[in-house]
Amino acid sequence: MDVNRERLAASFTELCEIDSPSRREGRISRHLQQVFRELGATEIVEDDSAGRTGSESGNLIIRFAGALECTPIFFSCHMDTVQPAEGVRVKRSGDLFTSEGDTVLGSDDKSGLAACIEAMRVLRENNRPYRPVEFVITTCEEIGLVGAKALEPALVRAREGYALDSSGFARVITHAPAANRLTITVTGVAAHAGLHPEWGVSALILAARALARVPSGRIDEETTANFGTISGGAASNIVPEKAVIEGEVRSHSMAKLERVTGEIREIFTATVAAWTDPTGSAKGTPAVDVAVRQDFPVMQLEREEPVLRRVEAAARSIGMTLTYERAGGGSDANIFNGNGLATAIVATGMTNVHSTKEQVELQDMVDLTRLLLALLTESSC
Known part of the structure; x- marks a missing residue:
């Protein structure tokens, strides 16, 4: 089965030029539903997450029944992009795609979406049987995995x-850290910094x-x-x-995650507790x-898990060599794995x-599509 390079390129370009910054995924969602409907999707489900995420769309679950008696699998992509993402125009130089202007391109994650679409088009035009598959397409990934959550x-x-x-490319991410988000609020005492600074307690200094x-x-x-941001104070003349x-x-070890988080908590608590009032005049x-x-x-x-053995077999069948790596960032795959869905991350070339x-x-993107086709057909059942 041959991937249609120019059709894939046109599909990718079309996807990128549909603006879809986080929470404004309505147009791309409608487009994807139409494309997969034309490809014969068995079922298209838009969930009710929009009310919780603030997106124009819910997450999409697009099902194809498949004719092979193989274990069902899913492919996941997100439909949102980071800013600046208004008025994206794709520039193609040979086989390299970039943004034409001052926006992102959107290959994160539309390179993955384009490969999914092309894979189903190839299977359809070749009348090739394939395994049951779902495409799980989330919203608001770029603003904290909000859609997947x-x-x-x-x-x-x-x-x-x-x-x-x-x-x-040809990278499979098998490990990614857990993360704790911290919001630390230090409360002091306001006072006029010129008239009575001794009445105040500076939250910023603590x-x-x-x-x-x-x-x-x-x-x-x-x-x-x-520690990424700090804010506080009202004016230069106010304590x-x-x-x-x-x-x-973040840590790959839950024990270390809790230990470092606890250490931060203890240091802030002890620092505030150690405050003394040198003049005895503070108003609190x-x-x-x-x-x-x-x-x-x-x-x-772990490498012996079926989800990794399957992608290894699929890659081998098309002469592709994969590398297996740990990542430092989080993605929808963290959420899926946490919900009991064994999910490996596959690089798309972006x-x-x-x-x-x-x-x-x-x-x-062509080679990614070939890998998806190998995963969907009997070579990896």
Whole structure:
């Protein structure tokens, strides 16, 4: 079965030029539903997540029954893109695709979507039997995996699948860290900074003292911590009453994740508790609140698991050599794995993502389509 290179290129270009920044996925959702309907989808489900995500669309679950008696699988992509993503125009130079202007290209994740569409077109025109398959297409991935978090896992009937969403090519991501999101609020006491500074307690100074002591950056080979934003204060002549710090801890080890998170909490708590009033004039005492929520769970797949053995066999059947790697970021695959759906991440060829220098090669999308066809046909049953 031959992949139609120019049809794939045209489909990819069309997808990229449909603006779909996070929460504004209505047009791309309608387009995808129409395309898969024309390809003979057995069932198209749009879930009710839009009310929770704020998107114009729910997540899509598109089912094809298939004729082979093989284990059902799913492929997952997200339909949203990061900004700037208004008025995308694709520039093609030979077989290299970039953005024509000052926007992202959108190959994250429309390179994956284009390969899914082309794979089903090839199967249809060759009248080739294939295994049962679902395409799980989420909203709001780029703003915190919001669509995947809102997806009811029972809507996905296949128990194993592949998230087509990583840079590079012929890479399979088997491990990704869990992450805790931290919101740390230090509360002090406001006072006029010129008239009565001794009446105040500076929340910013206390926050700075704690930040100077907490672990940050790369902690070890499995663990990182970062504090990304700090806000607070009302004016330069007011002792700042509040400072809010947003941060995160990530680790491939749940024990390390909790240990580093706990250490940060302890340092902020101890720093505030150690405050003293040098003049005895302060109109109150400081406090701190450390709110922690799990952003996404850990992803850990071992090489002997069926989802990895299957993609290895499929790649071998088309002469492709895969590499297996750990990632430092989270994706929808973290959420799916956390919900009991064994999901490996497969790279699509995109590079320089989340920037206006984003690009992808046509050959990489062709080879990704070939891998999907191998996964869908008897070579990997």
